[in-house]
Amino acid sequence: MKICIILLTLQIVITTNIFLVSTSTVKTGAGAGHKLLLVSFDGFRWDYSQRTPDLEAFKYLRENGVVAEYMKPVFPSQTSPNHFSIATGLYTESHGVVHNCNYNISDGPPISSFYSALAVNEWWDNGGEPIWITAVNQGLRSGGYLFPGSFANISGVSATKKILETFATPSEESDWMKRIDETMEWFTKDGLDMIALYFEQPDVESHDKGPDSEVIAEIMMPLLNRTILYLLKKVEEYNLIDDLNIIITSDHGFTAIDTSVKGDDAISIARYVNQSYVDFQFSYGPLGLVEPIPGTAKYVKNKLQEGNQNMKVYLKEELPERFHYKNNDRITSIVILAEPGYDVYPIFPLFHINAGDHGYDNDLQDMRTSYFSIGPSFKKNYTVAGFENVHIYPLMCHLLGLAPAPNNGSLDVLLPTLRSKSGGNVCSNLFIVFASTLIGIVSRSI
């Protein structure tokens, strides 16, 4: 039986760009000695798993582990900012990965994409400490398998093993199975203690077909179901059932885009403000970043807002505190945020690229995402209320017995999802039930 000693939660304020940060000092986590697998399915909206109610993997996770009513993303509800908040426990303004694409305001519009930015080290090495670095710094071995940000060196430290996602990364179902196979090898042959593993769906299909498409319920959720069952089967085959905690989560949800929107309903920045007033401009989904020429910020902001009511235009200092998207030099002086169903374009669009999108206000229900956890340290058949994704990092540190780096999360939020530190015999019995049930369900499904 593992003994958990939680010493003290300190509220501290860190200088530089880390704000309202807390840190917990943990001597020995509840799961110390267990390995940890963090899995992300990109764009796995909070209610997607309920679209197809009979899928065995989700039923199994609910009955034998922990499920959250939902998980709230950070702002903006984009992929890279949220994966790095999950990994670091920091809000966007504090970890500095403020966008999917890397840019420098003084260099003009970025020549970057989500994929190319994954390889730009300085975009990620900006003050935050992800879990795979915390692990290595404290003597554990960690891995990043396509997980956004996990390829970067942070203050000269790297995950023990890592694979970078690129535009050409194979993404067939057989490739997904290979990722799981290699992850199991990393745990067992390479002796890794913690791995962050990434899958690119259902994000791609949600963009292409929209979140309400039958493709989600009929193709994507069965794919995730098969993938999770395959993972559980491999955990059993590699004798990791008693030794591996698994968190299955995601970065953001999705909302539908009205692709028939035409005329003045389409947000197009160049229609509203003379471009001679603009030094830097970058439109991406519902987010528009604008740096006006010096001394014109209020004028440009007002012209933009007068131009279209399907968006909110903020001066940087007016951005709501709850966005935690203000105190960072990478954020422009003006931020445009489209209303749900709209995207921001630099010029009037000839067509709408996406039938579904994310990046919106993180308070929107549609932006909420999924969270499950299962393993020897987690309760069974337990539902936790909705929570912000910054609380996963302190939980992961606790599970691995690591002292967390300064972060915005609190261990108190997810501590109730863990089994009691007392009752060792009960835990042993549960392991047996877990293993027996798992073997049963896998033998029926694979």
Ligand SMILES: [Zn+2]
């Ligand atoms: Zn994403």
